[in-house]
Amino acid sequence: MIRVSSLRLAMHFLLFDWNNNVIDIKEQYALDPIITDELAVSARIKHPALKGENKIMSSDFLVSFNNPRNQISIQAKQSCDLNDKRVVEKLEIERRYWDRKNIPWKIITEKQIPKTLTENVRWLQSALCTETKNP
DSSP states (O other), X not given: OOOHHHHHHHHHHHHHHTOTTEEEEEEEEEOOHHHHHHHHHHHTOOOOEETTEEOOOEEEEEEEESSTTOEEEEEEOXXXXXXXXXXXXXXXXXXXXXXXXXXOXXXXXXXXXXXXXXXXXXXXXXXXXXXXXXX
């Protein structure tokens, strides 16, 4: 069974993948840990850590468009996760990271994806996979 977060990420990926203006999609794009630590300290936010060691933060997607200077960083979240103070703190570190790089950063939730579009993309993707398997 596919986890909800995996399905959410897959749907966002498919929507970018079907956009003719998109030329590259990097998934789970790692953020420079030196910069994220510096930003966390300056914002007085505890950096994500595991057993006392800072974790490397990532953005779900770094999307590049036809114009090489045109990129956007995307973090996909369930809308209910945005009520969690700790999630919001980590998002603030990420927002500051991309602001420093002068790259637009957006949070996308399930509310930004039209249901009909989601269903159509799923249907087309499954049809293409079937066609590829059965030449």
